[in-house]
Amino acid sequence: DITASSIVGINDGTGFQASDVGRAIRLLGSDAIWRWARITSRTSTKVVKVRLYGHALPNLSPIARWRLGTFVPGKYVESGSLYEERLAFSRKFSVYASATGDFDNFALGEEDDDALEFVQAGGGQANDITWIAESDGALLIGTLGGVRALSGSGIDEALTPSSFKNRRSRTFGCAKVRPVDAGQSFLYVTRSRKSIAELTQSATGRFTSEDVGQISEHIPKKGVVELAFQTDPDPLLWFPLDNGELGGYTHQPSQEVRGMHRHRIAGSFSGSAWGIVESAVITPGQDGNDDLWLFVKRTIGGVTKRYIEIK
Structure with missing residues (x-):
């Protein structure tokens, strides 16, 4: 058992909770070596049973330095x-x-x-x-x-x-959509999910952003779901939209070539006259070019079906 002298410092002063079962805990022994253990059961707000991994503690001296694991169920x-x-x-x-x-x-x-x-x-x-x-x-x-x-x-x-x-840096708020490396810059979705920004680094190391979604703002305003960037044969950013369309952004800043476009995939779903693109991924193709993979949802014969397709 581990018995705490107080609930102060444990879960914001509430002590050990039932939700702590399975949680990791680190203990600093009197020999100045950290060990880790896992909580196997809770007796009270001050007492828990643990299973120690690795070396045993050198003695039963009080442990002054310890730490509960940061990542727990529901807080990964x-x-x-x-x-x-x-x-x-x-x-x-x-x-x-x-x-x-x-x-x-x-x-x-x-x-x-x-x-x-x-x-x-x-x-x-x-x-x-x-x-x-x-x-x-x-x-x-x-x-x-x-x-x-x-x-x-x-x-x-x-x-x-x-x-x-x-x-x-002088940038825009970010949505919970993973950015993509576009070579000499990063492309990311702004906080509202209604535009796309390009993040560049200057010779002095400072980062700045430009709202590239303004090129054709009506396209990303549908709501950007995620980003996928291909480099070959041409630099292209693909981004599924909330309405199921597939957005695209031709990205060649060194040639001063930029343009946005959108695509509707064949099929239909629940009132939409096109298949719903739910996700897009880029992988290296066997011919040296990048392959675009789409996860598409359609209604077929009154039944919802999903397909993985390569374009």
Whole structure:
């Protein structure tokens, strides 16, 4: 059993809850080594049974430093990315990154290669994180208030528990739609899901955004569901819309070629004279070009059917 001296600091002062069963807990032994255990049952707000994994505790001395696992049923990670050989996750306002080169190790520490936790806030705001993504020289953090860039504090310096910089940028609020890497820029969906923005980085490392949805604003205003970007044979962004149409954005900024278009897939569904595109994915094709895969919903013979199709 683990018996707490107080409920202070446990689940915002409410003590152990029945929902904590199955939750991980870390314990710092008197030998200054962290162990982890899993809660197997709850006796009261102060007492739980645990199963210890790895090395046993050196003795039964009181444990002053401990920590409940962050991710529990109903409160799992919301976005993830790889960055500088770390596996990073986000939830609410925080970013959690594994130890360098050890994706299963999230034990916090002070060494440069230890895991780290970062609570993003700045500009007088603390906005929910909607996505995180790796970019050149920074971990991009999309939030409801805009995009922020998390990196080491110095030029070309790695992100570590003691060296970090949280930069804001002149950007738009972000929807909970994963962005796509478009080569020299990122494309992401704005908070309302009614437009698409392009995020670029200047020579000085600053990020700015342009609302490319204004090219044909009536198309993304239908509501963008997700993004998929192909590079071959031509750079094209595909995005299913709330009304089931498939939007497209021809993206060749170096040639000053940009244009939006929309497509209706054959079939019908519940009053719509076209098949409903629910999802789009890009994969490398066998001929060297990218393949566009669509998840399409139709009504056939009075029955709803879904198909995976390649275009």
